[in-house]
Amino acid sequence: xxxxxxxxxxxxxxxxxxxxxxxxxxxxxxxxxxxxxxxxxxxxxxxxxxxxxxxxxxxxxxxxxxxxxxxxxxxxxxxxxxxxxxxxxxxxxxxxxxxxxxxxxxxxxxxxxxxxxxxxxxxxxxxxxxxxxxxxxxxxxxxxxxxxxxxxxxxxxxxxxxxxxxxxxxxxxxxxxxxxxxxxxxxxxxxxxxxxxxxxxxxxxxxxxxxxxxxxxxxxxxxxxxxxxxxxxxxxxxxxxxxxxxxxxxxxxxxxxxxxxxxxxxxxxxxxxxxxxxxxxxxxxxxxxxxxxxxxxxxxxxxxxxxxxxxxxxxxxxxxxxxxxxxxxxxxxxxxxxxxxxxxxxxxxxxxxxxxxxxxxxxxxxxxxxxxxxxxxxxxxxxxxxxxxxxxxxxxxxxxxxxxxxxxxxxxxxxxxxxxxxxxxxxxxxxxxxxxxxxxxxxxxxxxxxxxxxxxxxxxxxxxxxxxxxxxxxx
Numbered sequence: 312x313x314x315x316x317x318x319x320x321x322x323x324x325x326x327x328x329x330x331x332x333x334x335x336x337x338x339x340x341x342x343x344x345x346x347x348x349x350x351x352x353x354x355x356x357x358x359x360x361x362x363x364x365x366x367x368x369x370x371x372x373x374x375x376x377x378x379x380x381x382x383x384x385x386x387x388x389x390x391x392x393x394x395x396x397x398x399x400x401x402x403x404x405x406x407x408x409x410x411x412x413x414x415x416x417x418x419x420x421x422x423x424x425x426x427x428x429x430x431x432x433x434x435x436x437x438x439x440x441x442x443x444x445x446x447x448x449x450x451x452x453x454x455x456x457x458x459x460x461x462x463x464x465x466x467x468x469x470x471x472x473x474x475x476x477x478x479x480x481x482x483x484x485x486x487x488x489x490x491x492x493x494x495x496x497x498x499x500x501x502x503x504x505x506x507x508x509x510x511x512x513x514x515x516x517x518x519x520x521x522x523x524x525x526x527x528x529x530x531x532x533x534x535x536x537x538x539x540x541x542x543x544x545x546x547x548x549x550x551x552x553x554x555x556x557x558x559x560x561x562x563x564x565x566x567x568x569x570x571x572x573x574x575x576x577x578x579x580x581x582x583x584x585x586x587x588x589x590x591x592x593x594x595x596x597x598x599x600x601x602x603x604x605x606x607x608x609x610x611x612x613x614x615x616x617x618x619x620x621x622x623x624x625x626x627x628x629x630x631x632x633x634x635x636x637x638x639x640x641x642x643x644x645x646x647x648x649x650x651x652x653x654x655x656x657x658x659x660x661x662x663x664x665x666x667x668x669x670x671x672x673x674x675x676x677x678x679x680x681x682x683x684x685x686x687x688x689x690x691x692x693x694x695x696x697x698x699x700x701x702x703x704x705x706x707x708x709x710x711x712x713x714x715x716x717x718x719x720x721x722x723x724x725x726x727x728x729x730x731x732x733x734x735x736x737x738x739x740x741x742x743x744x745x746x747x748x749x750x751x752x753x754x755x756x757x758x759x760x761x762x763x764x765x766x767x768x769x770x771x772x773x774x775x776x777x778x779x780x781x782x783x784x785x786x
Contacts, residue, residue, distance in 0.1 A: 429650065515632065700735055
């Protein structure tokens with residue numbers, strides 16, 4: 312790696328940490344640490360959602376997939392777009408109407424069941440810790456640009472992630488996300504335009520893919536509907552029930568800010584979705600024998616941008632990966648702290664102790680994710696499994712719970728267990744339907760179980776669900 316690029320990366324990260332250190336004074340209690348005091352407007356909510364999505368999976372992952380399969384790689388981005396639009400139109404306002412901190416907390420309120428909350432929280436923690444481990448791996452790959460081995464990259468990455476999160480919590484994530492988003496979007500657009508020109512334009516790119524056996528490379532469905540839906544649907548489900556996404560909604564200062572922020576993020580995702588995919592496709596022409604461990608985007612940045620611009624953009628991508636990991640870490644801490652730890656009276660009654668325990672949990676979970684990242688082979692498969700199990704288990708209960716009073720604690724518990732197990736069996740290949748993504752089958756099973764148990768247990772009221780603040784208004 313060029314010394315100039317290395318120095319730019321280090322300087323950029325130092326500036327981000329100075330900003331986080333300055334924001335530390337805003338963190339006075341657990342609400343500040345986990346939800347930025349519920350003071351985020353629509354603009355910051357949108358940027359936090361965008362910056363989280365534009366981290367390792369979206370930018371690095373999409374470009375890497377596009378290098379192999381062409382435009383089918385945008386299925387992940389399509390899932391983000393659809394999920395955020397649904398979140399804005401149907402979910403954000405209602406869920407923000409209650410003063411919740413976690414999705415499982417909402418489920419306990421709706422189904423008046425502590426076991427429902429604990430089961431949903433356990434699934435969430437499992438999924439978030441697994442996805443966090445994947446982000447540690449992404450940070451490790453990015454930090455190899457500094458000449459570090461993958462192991463040392465992972466260690467340095469988790470130190471950055473933990474330190475950044477402990478310093479300023481959600482406030483640090485929000486403000487630095489705004490900076491990173493602008494740098495990443497501007498930089499990647501420039502990289503992509505230059506790369507397409509250097510590759511000889513769209514015709515040459517299409518010919519290169521055709522020679523490699525990829526027909527219609529600019530068709531998002533060139534790998535078939537099963538590939539497209541298998542990548543997009545889990546993301547749609549996650550955007551509606553994932554704790555890391557909902558934490559942004561809970562951080563909004565009002566229901567209107569929550570919905571508007573999600574809508575803006577969805578619209579901008581749609582506009583930007585093709586950029587990393589086109590960059591990855593151009594790289595197929597420019598670097599036909601690219602080493603997968605190098606990564607498509609770092610290779611492009613190093614070869615098409617001047618040193619100073621390359622350094623800033625690589626640093627912004629590394630920082631975005633760290634920021635995405637911070638968001639996942641805070642979400643998992645929220646689940647443990649609010650769904651389990653606050654059951655202890657001495658912690659619940661002492662705000663300073665709550666904040667101290669949240670920071671301790673941040674360190675512990677970060678180290679656990681580092682261990683998974685270094686020791687568990689095939690971590691991407693593990694992430695997909697955890698991701699799908701959570702969405703398959705929680706989605707049906709969340710949607711019925713948010714919009715109706717149909718179904719109660721037994722319907723919720725059994726559907727969560729049935730959906731999560733079906734998702735697991737589908738991912739391991741033990742229960743499959745040809746051409747049908749595992750999450751579709753799992754959600755269908757969860758839905759059938761929910762309906763049957765609700766009717767059998769006579770949990771069948773169909774009146775609209777009422778959230779805590781609405782109950783106060785009606786009183």
